[in-house]
Amino acid sequence: MTANRLTDYIAQMREAAVKANGFVSDMSYDEFIADERTQMAVGMTLVLVGDAAARIMQHYPDFAVEHPEIPWNKIKGMRNVVVHDYYKLDLPVVFETVRKALPDLVLQLNALHHWRPQGE
Template identity: 85%
Template sequence: MTADRLAGYIAQMNEAALKASDFLSGMGYDAFAADERTQMAVGMTLVLIGDAAARIMQHYPDFPVEHPEIPWNKIKGMRNVVVHDYYELDLPVVFETVQKALPDLVIQLDALRHWRPQGE
């Protein structure tokens, strides 16, 4: 696996996080709870973020250790919940995750954009 692939996974996480935020832009919880289309769109972004995080954890195991500020296991865990328990999703948790955790994640991922392994 190359550093370019790692950068691609980081970019995928960032793009999906931004899309999730866009999907909920200007929407309160009640509107989100009543809008199945937005719930499904947001759920898919969480899957995409989690898939990219899982690939980083699998193919670049040192990277998450070097960047503990990103909650890698929680991100992967949210992906698993969305995929395996979609009809049991706790919508307030999903809404809060997008509203509060994803903006922080975008900032953290932006800080990694210029990351290069030592020696490059």
């Protein structure tokens, strides 16, 4: 695995999180609950964030350990719920995650944006 793949995964996580935020930025909770299309779009972005996080954890475990500020296991867990138990999704939790946790994640990922492996 090259370091470029790591930076790609970080960028993928950030891009999907930003999209999720954009999908609900002008929505109230009630509007989100009534909008199945947005729910599904947000679900897909959570899958994308979680897939990239899982790849980082698998292929770059030291990096994940070095950055405990990012809740890698929770992100991967959310992805697994969306993929495997979509019809049991707790929509209030999804909305809260997108509105509150993802903006923080984007800031954390922005801080990693200029990360380079030692020696580069």
